[in-house]
Amino acid sequence: MTDLFVEIFPLQPESIPALFAYRLDVLDGTSPAQINRIGNRLATALEQLSGDTWLWSQGHLVTGVDYQFDDIKEALAQLKNDHPEPYAALNDITPAP
DSSP states (O other), X not given: OOOOOOOOOOOOGGGSOOOEEEEEEEOTTOOHHHHHHHHHHHHXXXXXXXXXXXXXXXXEEEESSOOOHHHHHHHXXXXXXXXXXXXXXXXXXXXXX
């Protein structure tokens, strides 16, 4: 029999930072694998552009910084203009509810 050790400690909710999530609007017929590739590339590109942490998780782009949505849209337009192929199936990005 295996012995397990579990440590439980309280979390202070105010110490957990807010997270901000966005969904991708992609062309119909885009496969889940393609969506994941786009999401991962976009997270990496936004991280490089902003210097802040972005990640792709469970169909959402997530960051801990509350950006102006217009700034995100501008960055997306710039990325699609500079690198059209990786983002060809990406129509738009919207804040997740």
